[in-house]
Every structure is written in structure tokens, then in C-alpha cells.
Amino acid sequence: MVKILAAPPAQSQLRPIPGRPGLPGIGHVLEYIRDPLAMMRRQWDSYGEISWFSVAGRRWVAVLGPDACQEVLQNKDRVFVNSDGWSALIGPFFHGGLMLLDSDEHLRHRRIMQQAFTRSRLEKTVDALNPAIGHALDAWEPTDDFLAYTALKTLTLDLATEIFMGGAEESTDREIEAVKKAFVDCVQAATSMVRYPLPGTRWKRGLDGRRVLEKFFRQYLPARRSRETDDLFSVLCHIESEAGQRFSDDEVIDHMIFLLMAAHDTSTITISTMMQYLGQHPQWQDRCRAESLALGTTTPSYADLDQLGSLDLVMKECLRLVSPVPVMARRAVRDTEIRGHFVPAGTYAAVAPHFTHHMSEYWPEPQRFDPERFAEHRREDKVHRYAWEPFGGGVHKCLGMHFAGLEIKAIVHHLLLRFDWHVDPGYVAPLDFTSLPFPSDGQPVDLRQRSADSARQAV
Numbered sequence: 001m002v003k004i005l006a007a008p009p010a011q012s013q014l015r016p017i018p019g020r021p022g023l024p025g026i027g028h029v030l031e032y033i034r035d036p037l038a039m040m041r042r043q044w045d046s047y048g049e050i051s052w053f054s055v056a057g058r059r060w061v062a063v064l065g066p067d068a069c070q071e072v073l074q075n076k077d078r079v080f081v082n083s084d085g086w087s088a089l090i091g092p093f094f095h096g097g098l099m100l101l102d103s104d105e106h107l108r109h110r111r112i113m114q115q116a117f118t119r120s121r122l123e124k125t126v127d128a129l130n131p132a133i134g135h136a137l138d139a140w141e142p143t144d145d146f147l148a149y150t151a152l153k154t155l156t157l158d159l160a161t162e163i164f165m166g167g168a169e170e171s172t173d174r175e176i177e178a179v180k181k182a183f184v185d186c187v188q189a190a191t192s193m194v195r196y197p198l199p200g201t202r203w204k205r206g207l208d209g210r211r212v213l214e215k216f217f218r219q220y221l222p223a224r225r226s227r228e229t230d231d232l233f234s235v236l237c238h239i240e241s242e243a244g245q246r247f248s249d250d251e252v253i254d255h256m257i258f259l260l261m262a263a264h265d266t267s268t269i270t271i272s273t274m275m276q277y278l279g280q281h282p283q284w285q286d287r288c289r290a291e292s293l294a295l296g297t298t299t300p301s302y303a304d305l306d307q308l309g310s311l312d313l314v315m316k317e318c319l320r321l322v323s324p325v326p327v328m329a330r331r332a333v334r335d336t337e338i339r340g341h342f343v344p345a346g347t348y349a350a351v352a353p354h355f356t357h358h359m360s361e362y363w364p365e366p367q368r369f370d371p372e373r374f375a376e377h378r379r380e381d382k383v384h385r386y387a388w389e390p391f392g393g394g395v396h397k398c399l400g401m402h403f404a405g406l407e408i409k410a411i412v413h414h415l416l417l418r419f420d421w422h423v424d425p426g427y428v429a430p431l432d433f434t435s436l437p438f439p440s441d442g443q444p445v446d447l448r449q450r451s452a453d454s455a456r457q458a459v
């Protein structure tokens with residue numbers, strides 16, 4: 001049964017937002033988790049680009065298609081806020097993170113944090129990544145049905161400890177393991193259905209995890225303040241905006257906890273999607289490997305990674321096929337409109353790049369893996385400014401997108417030199433969308449070590 005979200009004010013030309021409540025109590029939660037594309041397609045087919053649906057008793061407006069996404073993300077009247085929107089989804093575990101700040105406070109923090117992602121800092125990051133990746137991959141034991149996603153998740157978490165915290169060299173292995181566990185507990189709690197700290201619940205473990213992380217960062221902060229090193233933790237302690245503003249201790253801690261989350265699952269799912277499609281399309285794997293071999297190095301620099309053109313196409317296509325952040329959350333703080341529809345104050349909005357990326361209106365054969373669509377002679381992404389938006393848009397556009405691209409390419413470059421792998425062409429990843437997407441089977445691939453001779457070609 002179609003219902004409207006709210007009646008537009010009298011005399012208004014605005015249209016009401018149509019929608020449906022879904023199942024009693026849970027609304028559309030299961031429908032979304034099972035297959036968000038199918039769920040959004042139903043909304044689109046029934047109501048068009050703006051409609052409402054419900055999630056556990058709360059109404060959300062689905063913002064579908066590039067025009068509607070652009071309008072909300074550009075947020076010209078500053079009517080949509082991130083803080084209330086995102087905290088409804090990821091709870092109290094990542095408060096103070098840049099993505100959860102708004103208006104002038106957000107701008108002040110973003111101007112400082114930008115200094116952590118300059119070209120010269122990223123060049124140093126790449127130099128630090130290479131040995132860390134090499135070391136982590138030494139532990140991989142190639143076999144049939146190697147669980148690529150599971151292994152990548154460990155790899156990227158190890159890298160985060162190394163690159164973000166500088167290995168926290170003064171801390172013990174036990175402490176580092178406790179930090180990793182606390183971080184995973186926070187991420188898992190964020191999407192818990194039970195959102196109350198009852199003993200034994202994910203929510204309670206998440207709150208405890210947040211405390212462990214805060215204590216850890218606070219303990220090591222004075223050492224980072226006293227001496228600048230290249231790890232992100234230290235960098236956040238020292239950077240300042242052009243106006244000379246710096247982060248306080250509490251701000252550094254909040255940003256570190258958020259950045260771990262922002263960087264981790266997003267990069268992991270992207271690499272795992274790339275491994276899947278490269279395993280299913282050997283001609284692309286060969287093509288990317290040929291470029292990696294041509295670089296002739298196992299320690300590529302920033303500039304080297306920039307030359308991996310085919311890998312760049314594959315990465316972009318994988319970000320389209322499986323968008324690591326399928327929806328972005330916003331909340332209207334005043335009565336407003338989206339694409340001529342009346343949006344009352346307090347409305348939650350789910351901006352959905354994942355849906356745009358699969359619209360046949362913009363992408364020919366959207367389900368097909370076709371990296372060439374991003375090549376200069378085609379540039380299908382140019383059809384609309386918001387046709388390809390895996391990193392979002394507007395003032396909250398991902399600040400780590402270059403960092404992410406470098407980390408992803410560096411890891412896949414190392415993988416191509418060391419291994420080759422195969423995935424059944426008929427394999428469809430059973431993606432779980434409870435939080436950010438991940439393959440629930442750990443993504444099995446048949447992984448083989450490349451011969452020492454072929455690996456030597458690289459050096």
C-alpha cells in the first residue's frame with residue numbers, strides 16, 4: 001500500500017514522497033541486506049528517484065539516480081547534515097570522525113586533515129607500504145580455494161597498524177592484538193540490531209572496544225606529539241591548516257579511530273573484488289601483470305603506481321560493480337526539497353551511489369565487467385558528473401581517495417608479481433550488506449605461486 005511521507009505545505013508546488021512501510025517492526029531491513037540493488041530497483045520502478053522506506057521503525061528517503069544524489073551531496077543550502085544521519089547507522093563508535101562533523105566545524109577539521117594527504121606525504125606512505133606488504137604476503141600459502149577476502153582483511157588490518165600507527169613500536173604484540181579486536185568490535189557493533197549495551201551483545205562489545213581504542217591512543221599520544229614520524233598518528237599530532245590551526249589530543253584520538261574504519265573495509269572489499277574479476281578474466285590479469293612486470297620493481301613509488309593504467313581501469317570498474325559505501329546517510333535539519341519533493345525537517349536520507357552504478361540508463365550492460373568503459377576513448381563515467389561516485393561528492397567527498405588508490409594498487413601489484421589465480425567464471429560473490437559489503441564465503445580463489453624465474457623478471 002502506497003503512503004506519503006508527509007503532506008507538502010498548502011500552496012506549495014512540491015510533491016509528496018511516496019513509499020511503503022515494509023514488514024512490521026523491521027521494515028525493509030532484510031530486503032536491503034539480501035539484495036540492496038533489487039530493493040532499490042523496486043523503489044525506483046514503483047516511485048522514481050525519491051521515495052521512502054523504513055528501517056527498524058525509522059523512515060528513510062531513498063535518493064536514487066545521479067541527479068538526486070548530486071542535489072543532496074552538493075547540499076547547497078546546508079540543509080542536510082552528516083552527524084545525525086551517519087550516527088543513526090554507525091552509532092556512537094565513530095563520533096568526532098571527519099565524516100560525522102558538519103558546517104564550520106567540519107571545514108576547520110578538513111582543512112587541517114588535508115595536510116595529512118598531500119602528495120609528498122603520500123609518497124612516503126607508498127615507500128612504507130611496500131616492505132609491509134611484502135612481509136605480510138610472505139605468510140600467504142597458495143592453495144585451491146584460498147580464502148582471499150579473509151586473508152586480505154588480515155593484511156589490510158596489519159598494514160593499518162603499521163602505516164597508521166607506525167607499528168606503535170613501544171607497544172606489545174598483545175596490546176596490538178587487543179587494539180585490532182577492539183576495532184573489529186566497534187565496526188561490528190555499528191550495524192547491530194540490538195542497540196542497547198546488554199551484556200554479551202555486539203553493542204556492548206563495541207562500546208568496550210571504543211574505550212580500549214581511546215585508552216590506547218591516549219597512552220601513546222605524548223610520544224607522537226614529542227617527535228614527528230611518518231605514521232598517520234604522528235602526522236595528525238603535528239599538522240596544521242594554512243591558518244595555523246591544529247588538532248587537540250581528543251580530536252586526534254577521534255580521527256584516528258574513524259580513519260581506521262574509513263580506510264579498512266573499503267579498501268579490503270575493493271581488492272577482493274579486483275581479485276575476483278581478475279581471476280575470472282585471465283586476459284585482464286595478464287594485461288595488468290605485464291604492466292607490473294614492465295615497471296621492473298617490487299618497491300614501486302607513487303609515480304610508478306601512476307603508470308599502471310590497466311590496473312587503474314580495473315580498480316575503477318570494481319568500485320562501480322561493488323561500491324564499498326553503497327549508501328551515504330544524511331538528515332534534513334529544516335523543511336526542504338529534493339528534486340521537487342517535499343522533505344520535512346528530521347527526515348533521514350539514504351544517498352545511493354551503488355544503485356547509480358548499476359543503472360542501465362547510464363551504464364551499458366551494467367552487470368558486465370568491462371574496465372575499458374573507463375578508457376579515454378569511451379569514458380562512460382563522463383555521461384553524468386555523478387554517474388561514478390564511489391567516493392561520494394560535495395564537501396564530504398572522500399579525503400583518503402588517493403591514499404586508497406595507492407594502497408590498493410600497491411597491494412595488487414605485489415599480488416600480480418607473486419601469484420596468479422583463477423576464479424570460476426560462473427562464480428557470483430555472496431555479498432553480505434549488513435554493513436559495508438563483503439563476500440560471506442571469504443571469497444575462494446585458486447591461488448598459485450608464480451615461479452621464481454617469473455618473479456625475478458620484476459627486479
Ligand code: HEM
Nearest residue numbers: 098099262263266267324325328391392396398399400404
Ligand atoms: C576504496 C576505498 C574507499 C572508498 C570507496 C571510500 C568512500 C568514501 C565515501 C563515499 C565517503 C563520503 C561519505 C559521505 O559523504 O557521507 C568517504 C569519506 C571519507 N573517507 Fe573514504 N573511502 C575509501 C578509503 C578511504 C581511506 C583509505 C581513507 C583514509 C586513509 C578515507 C578517509 C575518508 C575520510 C576522512 C572521509 C570523510 C571526509 C569528510 O567528511 O570530509 N577513505 N569515503
